Amino acid sequence: MKQSIKHIAVSGNIGAGKTTLTEKLAKQYGWQAEFESVDENPYLKDFYEDMPKWSFHLQVFFLNSRFKQIKEVRAGKNTVIQDRTIYEDAYIFAKSLYGSGKFNERDYQNYLHLFQSMEEFIQPPDLLIYLKADIGRLVANIEKRGRVYENAITIDYLKNLNRHYEDWISQYDHGKLLIIDVNNLDFVSNPEDYADIVSKIDVELNGLFS
Numbered sequence: 001m002k003q004s005i006k007h008i009a010v011s012g013n014i015g016a017g018k019t020t021l022t023e024k025l026a027k028q029y030g031w032q033a034e035f036e037s038v039d040e041n042p043y044l045k046d047f048y049e050d051m052p053k054w055s056f057h058l059q060v061f062f063l064n065s066r067f068k069q070i071k072e073v074r075a076g077k078n079t080v081i082q083d084r085t086i087y088e089d090a091y092i093f094a095k096s097l098y099g100s101g102k103f104n105e106r107d108y109q110n111y112l113h114l115f116q117s118m119e120e121f122i123q124p125p126d127l128l129i130y131l132k133a134d135i136g137r138l139v140a141n142i143e144k145r146g147r148v149y150e151n152a153i154t155i156d157y158l159k160n161l162n163r164h165y166e167d168w169i170s171q172y173d174h175g176k177l178l179i180i181d182v183n184n185l186d187f188v189s190n191p192e193d194y195a196d197i198v199s200k201i202d203v204e205l206n207g208l209f210s
Contacts, residue, residue: 005126005205007073008081011088012131013161014153015138015145017182021131021197022083024187028198032078037065048152055097056107063089063115070122086122087174090115092164100160124174127204132169132181135159178204 008031010018019035026033038044041061047054066086073080094111097103103111133141138158142150169179180197187194 005079007070007123007125008079008127008129009085009125010081010083010129010131011085011165012182013133013138013158013165014150015141015158016131016133017141017187018083018131020188021129022081024194025198025201026081029079029081031081032076033081033083034069034073035083037062041065045149048149051097051102052104055094055103056111059089059094059097059103059111060114062093063111063118067118067122074123082125085125085128086115086118087124087168088165091168092161096157096160096164099164100157127176127178127201128172128174129201130165130169130177130179132179132183134183135162137183138162176204 008025010022010025012018022033022035025031041058043054043058043061047058063086066084066089069082070086073082090112094103094108094115098105098108135155135158139155142153169177178200180200185193185197187197
């Protein structure tokens, strides 16, 4: 009996192209797209200006938003593609901020306990698509989209996030994983590059759900 596909997620560092690919794949497959609550996050601008002060507030907002998304995905009838996962909130961003001294011990432990409580009630995505990108590509994409609050992002911050991403992906065991190296791809302007990504996704989906 054919298994029903429910939840696809696209992961990757800031500027890797997650949102753009999520939009394109949603249109391609007729999936419902769920995006990060970036514009609705009241702490984002303050966070980039003073990370130690606003780290806890920012991460709790994202965590709660992602948890709500996952509950809606599993309760709904549509197949959903999600821009970034709840695991990245905890294992990439919060962990990176803590390791760099921008998330104090008390707040970090409180955050982890909250995440662990939530984790008991969530299911991982049926397929995780990880967009692997080097720092140069990330910086170029961030500059191209021109978000004012992202001007404060440093190279060191991106490098730190990339290290955490590589560690997390190397140990990912929650489900099916597809790694796509986007350093030499232009899936926005080059139809062949986009078609190559779609063909790789089709292989994974056919293997999972046939």
